[in-house]
Amino acid sequence: MAAITLVEAVTLALAHELRQDKRVVVFGQDVGVNGGVFRATDGLQAEFGTDRVLDTPLAENMIAGIAIGMAAQGLRPVAEFQFMGFIYPGFDQVLNHAARLRNRTRGRLSCPIVYRAPYGGGIHAPEHHSESTEALFAHIPGLRVVVPSSPARAYGLLLAAIRDPDPVVFLEPKRIYRAARQEVPDDGEALPLDHCFRLREGSDITLVAWGAALKETLAAAEALASEGVEAEVIDPATLKPLDIHTIIDSLEKTRRCVVIHEAARFGGLGAEIIAQVNEYAFDLLDAPVCRVTGYDTVMPYYRLENHYLPDVDRILAGVRRTLEYPA
Amino acid sequence: MHKPRLHLIASFDIAHLQYLDEEGRATQALPDFATPDTLLALYRQMALARLVDDRAVKLQRTGQLGTYPSSLGQEAIGVGTGSALRQDDIYCPYYRETGALLERGVTIAEILAIWGGDERGQDFAHAREDFPLCVPIATQLLHAAGVAFALAYQQREMGAKPRVAVSSAGDGATSKGDFYEAINLAGVWKLPVVFVINNNQWAISVSRRAQTAACTIAQKAVAAGINCLQVDGNDVIAVRAAVADAIERARKGAGPMLIEAVSYRLSDHTTADDASRYCPAEELEQARAREPLQRLRRYLEHAGLWDDGREEELQRELAEILERELREYRQREPDAPTAMFDHLYAGLPEALLEQCAEVGTARPAGDET
Numbered sequence A: 001m002a003a004i005t006l007v008e009a010v011t012l013a014l015a016h017e018l019r020q021d022k023r024v025v026v027f028g029q030d031v032g033v034n035g036g037v038f039r040a041t042d043g044l045q046a047e048f049g050t051d052r053v054l055d056t057p058l059a060e061n062m063i064a065g066i067a068i069g070m071a072a073q074g075l076r077p078v079a080e081f082q083f084m085g086f087i088y089p090g091f092d093q094v095l096n097h098a099a100r101l102r103n104r105t106r107g108r109l110s111c112p113i114v115y116r117a118p119y120g121g122g123i124h125a126p127e128h129h130s131e132s133t134e135a136l137f138a139h140i141p142g143l144r145v146v147v148p149s150s151p152a153r154a155y156g157l158l159l160a161a162i163r164d165p166d167p168v169v170f171l172e173p174k175r176i177y178r179a180a181r182q183e184v185p186d187d188g189e190a191l192p193l194d195h196c197f198r199l200r201e202g203s204d205i206t207l208v209a210w211g212a213a214l215k216e217t218l219a220a221a222e223a224l225a226s227e228g229v230e231a232e233v234i235d236p237a238t239l240k241p242l243d244i245h246t247i248i249d250s251l252e253k254t255r256r257c258v259v260i261h262e263a264a265r266f267g268g269l270g271a272e273i274i275a276q277v278n279e280y281a282f283d284l285l286d287a288p289v290c291r292v293t294g295y296d297t298v299m300p301y302y303r304l305e306n307h308y309l310p311d312v313d314r315i316l317a318g319v320r321r322t323l324e325y326p327a
Numbered sequence B: 001m002h003k004p005r006l007h008l009i010a011s012f013d014i015a016h017l018q019y020l021d022e023e024g025r026a027t028q029a030l031p032d033f034a035t036p037d038t039l040l041a042l043y044r045q046m047a048l049a050r051l052v053d054d055r056a057v058k059l060q061r062t063g064q065l066g067t068y069p070s071s072l073g074q075e076a077i078g079v080g081t082g083s084a085l086r087q088d089d090i091y092c093p094y095y096r097e098t099g100a101l102l103e104r105g106v107t108i109a110e111i112l113a114i115w116g117g118d119e120r121g122q123d124f125a126h127a128r129e130d131f132p133l134c135v136p137i138a139t140q141l142l143h144a145a146g147v148a149f150a151l152a153y154q155q156r157e158m159g160a161k162p163r164v165a166v167s168s169a170g171d172g173a174t175s176k177g178d179f180y181e182a183i184n185l186a187g188v189w190k191l192p193v194v195f196v197i198n199n200n201q202w203a204i205s206v207s208r209r210a211q212t213a214a215c216t217i218a219q220k221a222v223a224a225g226i227n228c229l230q231v232d233g234n235d236v237i238a239v240r241a242a243v244a245d246a247i248e249r250a251r252k253g254a255g256p257m258l259i260e261a262v263s264y265r266l267s268d269h270t271t272a273d274d275a276s277r278y279c280p281a282e283e284l285e286q287a288r289a290r291e292p293l294q295r296l297r298r299y300l301e302h303a304g305l306w307d308d309g310r311e312e313e314l315q316r317e318l319a320e321i322l323e324r325e326l327r328e329y330r331q332r333e334p335d336a337p338t339a340m341f342d343h344l345y346a347g348l349p350e351a352l353l354e355q356c357a358e359v360g361t362a363r364p365a366g367d368e369t
Helices: A006-020 A044-048 A060-072 A088-098 A134-138 A151-163 A213-226 A244-254 A269-284 A302-308 A312-324 B036-061 B075-082 B098-104 B108-115 B139-158 B177-188 B220-224 B236-251 B281-288 B292-302 B308-331 B350-361
Strands: A024-028 A053-055 A076-080 A114-119 A144-146 A168-173 A197-200 A205-209 A231-235 A238-240 A257-264 A290-294 B090-092 B165-170 B193-199 B227-232 B257-262
Touching: A006 A024, A006 A044, A006 A076, A006 A151, A006 A168, A024 A060, A044 A053, A060 A076, A060 A088, A060 B139, A060 B177, A076 A151, A088 A114, A088 B139, A114 A151, A134 A144, A134 A168, A134 A238, A134 A269, A144 A151, A151 A168, A197 A213, A205 A213, A205 A244, A205 A312, A213 A231, A213 A257, A213 A312, A231 A244, A244 A257, A244 A269, A257 A269, A257 A312, A269 A290, A290 A312, B036 B075, B036 B098, B036 B108, B036 B236, B036 B292, B036 B308, B075 B098, B075 B165, B075 B193, B075 B236, B075 B257, B075 B292, B090 B139, B098 B108, B108 B308, B139 B165, B139 B177, B139 B193, B177 B193, B177 B220, B193 B236, B220 B227, B220 B257, B227 B236, B236 B257, B236 B292
Parallel strands: A024 A053, A024 A076, A076 A114, A114 A168, A144 A168, A205 A231, A205 A257, A257 A290, B090 B165, B165 B193, B193 B257, B227 B257
Antiparallel strands: A144 A238, A197 A231
16 A cells, blocks of 8 residues: 555545445546646546546636536535635635525435635745635535545545535645655545544643644644643544534643634634633633634735744744743 | 728527517417417416415515515516426526426415525425525526536436426526526536526616626527527517427437526516616506516417406416415414524534524523514
8 A cells, every 4th residue: 555645645535436426526627637736636537537527617606506506416526626715706606505505495405515625825826825714614504614634534534525415615735735645545434524633642732723734733742742741632624513522622631722723813713612612611721722823914925924824833832821821 | 091801700690589479469370389278377377476476575565474576577487487397307496486486386385485484485395306496696507507417417327317407597697607607617518408587677776788788688698609599588488489499409418508588577676675766667667568468368368268257267266276375374383493403414513412402492582472
């Protein structure tokens, strides 16, 4: 078994589902002949044909909208938006229809759709190619928002997303598309949605992060370990609906918490996590929960993007503030 | 200055279809389906649609129904379109659709439930695969394209029989990207889908002239490379003929079609609107003279198929149907408050259990019942 990257794990999962479920179709801009601008669909059209792996005209709203018709008719569409920054023309369809068709028809029609999009910063891309706006989608009732952070989780969570009976916005952290390799058996085993993953055990502080930010978060945890501080690292993976219980269980042990995300701070999912921690576990806390996030600025052009994205030092500073409270 | 020589590389014509003129006289031999039975059935359904719309507006005015969009004057488009589909074809309606919904087997009680604030109306007991009424403008046209892809896919990959998707929208909808994106994709992918545009001359208060500089809406299909036709939308025979023909061609693999049905909105946009603020009274009067029910009735009378006695009998029968459906609408208890959680996802996520329990026990402020 060869070790594969996160983007190769996406391809592996798509191929697996295309092979085992005739209802699965994959489409988007450049996903066919070209195999996607990040090669996430590389080779799929050659293997499964132009009937099942399709290049669409260039219109994101159309991509979002046709998936709804396909899904309501029993297909399992997997639609790719080329970059998260270009989803917004399709936001109307995702928000007003994909997320609501089941509810609107009292379960008569439903939308088992996966909307895939590469997201996040750190690859020196042009404007609009680097934002993290997962909170916009997580706010919408009826949607699931899933972010993988390793090749194995990309494979298992994408399988789960495709098999899920409801729409899933599947955001792929492109900064770590090829950052690491991992052996991923193509065994068709899905990972659970709506469920946090504990990536590292620790008893001194809980670090919650997802997607590419986990790279720096895990590095910060290693640095802390060398100082004798054991951090527990939790990857929610499914950001909506959120498994707050795993985070609170961790707080029973650590009583201190830092939430790390690339997205802007105001109204980001860190705010939601902290609000729920306050509601359900205020008495557990020895310190206010700290946020280490992107700033409430426009995502800068790439020369400044590393100042925007949370790095190990900023995470460590947040951890120290939290550990030292109320100093 | 030298004027360069240009070569004509493309041009287009837009055809218009009409069978009955404003006086109800046949302008050409009627299509084969136009038997007395069929024409009487079309007339009956248009009359029922008008009755439902009329009562729905009155129910709204007396606080028994929410905002309602009447299709007054456009009954031929709804009934003509709806009657052209086979039952297992799929309809993706917009929201001004009384006639088409009745043709699809959606009940009056269901229609009233939708506008009476109850999602259960969208859970059509018949037409289980049809899309629900769609409020955001033009978005349903893309759903129909997706449905059409799925139908063609099921035929190709799974040996299913050929079926067609049909979707409707107003003239204002053709200004939106969804419309252009849908007809464009349908053309590129040669999808079995028919788009019917109810050109009733108004998008709330914005007139057809203020909506587009194109001299017809049908011609927008030319840019997408798909077939098109303009029909007299007050002539139910023309609407039915055009849509049925487009559907059968799509079923045989000939691809999509755009049909512009020209009519006039004789009512306010909805009960929340007051068209007297912008709709010229003279124009409205002229439009009334072209309306579809009296046109078909005149034809039927000339053909010896209709008279005042039969009209009275029909109105009595339809009124009984309406009263029965009204009783059903009124008698239906509101859904349990927790119903808002019932179909949010296939199964309620654990994260929502607490909120569901909260709504189950809390009484909303001001609710004294």
